[in-house]
Amino acid sequence: MVGIKEVAKAAGVSISTVSNVLNEKKNVGEETRERILNICKEMGYYPNSVGKTLKTGKSNTIVFNFSDFDRSFYLKIINGISDYVNDNDFDLIICTDKSSEKYMRSNLSSGSIILDKNMKDDTLIKIAGENYPIVVLDRILDNPYIKSVVVNNYDPMSELIQGVIDRGYRHFGFVGGPEQTADNKERYKAFRDVLEANRINFQQKSYFAGDYREKSGYTAAKILLLSQELPDCLVCANDNMAIGAIKAFRDNGIRVPGDIAVTGFDNCDLAEPMGLTTVSIPNYERGYIAARYLIENIRGKRNVEPFKISAKIIWRNSVSEKKSK
Template sequence: MIGLKDIAKLANVSVSTVSNVLNGRKNVGQATRERVLQICSEYGYTHASGKTGKTDKAKTVIFNFSDFDRDFYMKIIHGMSDCLTENGYDLIICTNKSSGNFMNSHFASGCISLDGNITDPYIVSVAKPEFPIVLMDRLIDNETANTKSVLVDNYPAMCELVQALVDKGFKRYGYIGGLETLDNKERFSGLTDTLLNNGIAFDRKQYFHGNYREKSGYQAAKIMILSNDLPDVLVCANDNMAIGAIKALEEHNIRVPDDISVTGFDDSDAAAMAGLTTISIPRYESGYLAAKELLEMIHGTAKKEPFKLSAAIKWRRTVK
């Protein structure tokens, strides 16, 4: 069993520094704090002490997420940090499978979660009056849990994009979906519902599976190319997969947008560089608002209803 001395040795800090981090005290730099927590997470170390005083943790909020691969996380974290700093709170970032070890009222005043690996039942079990949780891009149907959701309003934005594509004359549609998240379900529903409203049937053979990473978009497009049945436009559930798909198409001398148009979702920095038509999500603002909503929950002034963020189309050169 790994202990405090082992954590301290791995992090190249003193045992007292590790103790200060785990007890939520402010006398540790952010980089050191994150390094200690990352090591605790990787080795599955759980801090079981119940001695943390209210003043130690009262100004600490944790943010857990599951994937460093997606660059928009930094924008979200920037927004959270600005809001929390303005209100005198510290932000601690946790990731990987042990994020749940830090989700308790002894360690922090509350949590913002964007981690699909943490199950709904676990969130319900820890989201108590003394430990509120703001969920990003996720809904939990449980009235007893002390949670609030901050969501992107995916459906109307996708409907608007697809209707504009229909108006441009596109008839045959392909889709690269992400993981079975609320985001993906709403984005796919926006596509199929809008097509149906225009008398266009979506062919399920044109649904390709990805995992939101660029490589999965590349592989999905490769499979689509091998079918010798290209759609007029390929709608992707995020920018990473769209960029991967474009690379695969270009390798086979299939021109974007002359031979096929491609769209994404997120408006990442990479999307702007690639000239990708996409839907822009205000990621900095979503982080700021998630932190603001959590502070209101901590102070007992928050409303229970989900907070929805609007998104907007960015037309670029990947649509003809």
């Protein structure tokens, strides 16, 4: 059986040099690199996942990178990605944070789907290329090799807030997610724009910074309870934080929606049993569409126009039908 030692001997180089070439290290000259790769092909040496690339010239593997195991909607996105990937004879690597970068190269994968607020724009722009397309789910990037598939946050959040106002609510609090994320910025802007259009004042002291996790919503509600007056409605930038806030209110004898209304965004699995009014995002379809566009781009059908996914409001009993003031 041919091994790395035989390849090194045939090429007249050290084993470490062959290893560097197969791992795409930059410390090997181009002429030597080409010679080693040609010898690998001639000798039939195809190690691990690199083998398929050497054999066919391409990898039928895509990477999905996300940043937070604590949010259940990721599973729906993964299911959508997985179904399309499997139907098209591709393999899927799922990873998080920094570990993903080592898989985002052409000898290991053909492209990536990114839903990771910690992955910087500059990093994605550097990696993306004609032979390595990327789809991002959490931002819009102007790049010829990056497709954006994002949620239309603004319109449904605007409709939600207007609906709450129409039900008689006038005093609001807001629990935001990580402030640098596009989703949070868009949801908060819609919230403020609708309040302004209705001539409703909002004080910055009523804004609480969260991190999209349940604990941060619980903490925000506890802080809110220290004030002398509760708002009519606490608007949360996602369901996890809204559920945390509802639990904090219930733990302290505050009725939802009798004493305060609460809204979320996502329609996570717990939203229905908690009776949470929220915005439903079709996350399975979101993953499926992302995988479709990525594989189409991998196959040469270039399409990098941003695609916005629509979402709809689901009214439940965390907001009363009518609240007189």
